[in-house]
Amino acid sequence: MACRISVISRHISSPPLEHLDDLGIRVAPEVRSALSSGVGVVALESTIVSHGMPYPQNFHTAQEVESIVRANGAVPATIAILDGVPCIAWIGLSLAELERLAKLGTMVSKTARRDIPYVIARRGNGATTVSATMFFASKAGIKVFVTGGIGGVHRQGESTMDVSSDLTELGKTPVAVVCAGVKSILDIPRTLEYLETQGVTVVSYSTDEFPAFFTPNSGCKAPCRADSVEECADIIEASTKFGLSSGILIGVPIPAEHAAAAKNVESAIQSALHEAESRGIAGNSVTPFLLKRVNELTGGDSLAANIQLVKNNALVGAKIATALTTRLSRFTKSSCH
Numbered sequence: 001m002a003c004r005i006s007v008i009s010r011h012i013s014s015p016p017l018e019h020l021d022d023l024g025i026r027v028a029p030e031v032r033s034a035l036s037s038g039v040g041v042v043a044l045e046s047t048i049v050s051h052g053m054p055y056p057q058n059f060h061t062a063q064e065v066e067s068i069v070r071a072n073g074a075v076p077a078t079i080a081i082l083d084g085v086p087c088i089a090w091i092g093l094s095l096a097e098l099e100r101l102a103k104l105g106t107m108v109s110k111t112a113r114r115d116i117p118y119v120i121a122r123r124g125n126g127a128t129t130v131s132a133t134m135f136f137a138s139k140a141g142i143k144v145f146v147t148g149g150i151g152g153v154h155r156q157g158e159s160t161m162d163v164s165s166d167l168t169e170l171g172k173t174p175v176a177v178v179c180a181g182v183k184s185i186l187d188i189p190r191t192l193e194y195l196e197t198q199g200v201t202v203v204s205y206s207t208d209e210f211p212a213f214f215t216p217n218s219g220c221k222a223p224c225r226a227d228s229v230e231e232c233a234d235i236i237e238a239s240t241k242f243g244l245s246s247g248i249l250i251g252v253p254i255p256a257e258h259a260a261a262a263k264n265v266e267s268a269i270q271s272a273l274h275e276a277e278s279r280g281i282a283g284n285s286v287t288p289f290l291l292k293r294v295n296e297l298t299g300g301d302s303l304a305a306n307i308q309l310v311k312n313n314a315l316v317g318a319k320i321a322t323a324l325t326t327r328l329s330r331f332t333k334s335s336c337h
């Protein structure tokens with residue numbers, strides 16, 4: 001029995017933080033202390049700040065999200081690459097660093113997994129997307145990551161092969177990503193198919209349907225459903241315990257009162273999609289362009305809904321991280337006796 005528990009705890013305990021120092025990854029003291037003392041940590045991405053929202057709403061939202069995480073018992077860790085001194089990625093940004101990132105906006109490189117070596121080698125500033133944030137979070141042993149929405153299979157993806165690296169990262173990095181689902185600017189059924197192929201556990205929170213970001217309904221049934229943060233933590237615990245090296249996607253529907261404000265978003269999405277096509281916007285510029293254009297076309301409604309859903313995700317994600325910590329410390333304690 002002791003032997004079995006010790007195998008389990010090897011899977012669940014965080015990697016030693018010296019390993020991060022050796023890699024040149026800077027970990028903020030508060031995050032470092034939370035990780036070593038078993039307090040819940042929630043990773044936050046920086047592309048949502050630089051490319052996902054305009055200044056100053058991006059800065060205010062980032063601060064509010066961090067406060068919500070704290071108010072729910074966890075420590076926020078915003079991940080970015082700043083002044084890309086080789087091998088330095090920053091985990092846990094200070095307020096001044098966060099403001100700098102928010103002001104720089106799209107001047108910062110949108111950094112997915114493939115871009116990490118280039119941004120670091122060029123000593124650039126990199127705002128990490130879901131894939132790059134998962135990569136660094138996992139290196140630090142952070143198990144829960146909160147964002148707004150993830151990338152997916154783009155419409156006509158079967159011929160363009162435009163599939164976000166967020167999906168392949170979810171297939172190989174053991175971090176639970178709490179989001180409001182996938183936008184209808186993407187092909188949601190194919191995104192779910194692709195996640196299945198990648199072995200990603202996809203869970204919808206308190207609903208049967210996988211949420212579609214601005215709306216709780218996508219018309220697609222989620223493979224799993226969890227009705228409480230404890231159930232979400234149970235799923236993450238089980239995945240960790242058995243060393244499944246894949247990620248978990250937890251889709252939290254936008255709260256109903258904010259979904260109503262986003263009703264006119266769907267037609268704006270259609271117009272923005274046509275515009276992107278006619279202007280030849282492609283690759284990693286598509287998502288930021290659509291977000292900006294849809295916000296203009298909806299007179300700010302989509303941004304307002306976006307901010308509300310991110311805050312709601314932060315609430316749920318922080319509670320999951322806290323519930324998970326209790327479970328993980330239980331195992332670590334048992335293995336000591």
Ligand SMILES: O=c1[nH]cc([C@@H]2O[C@H](COP(=O)(O)O)[C@@H](O)[C@H]2O)c(=O)[nH]1
Nearest residue numbers: 047048052129130149151164165284287
């Ligand atoms: O509603 C949003 N969806 C997606 C993004 C960002 O866009 C990335 C996906 O980009 P792409 O589709 O180019 O892979 C995500 O990881 C995330 O960082 C965002 O800011 N806001």
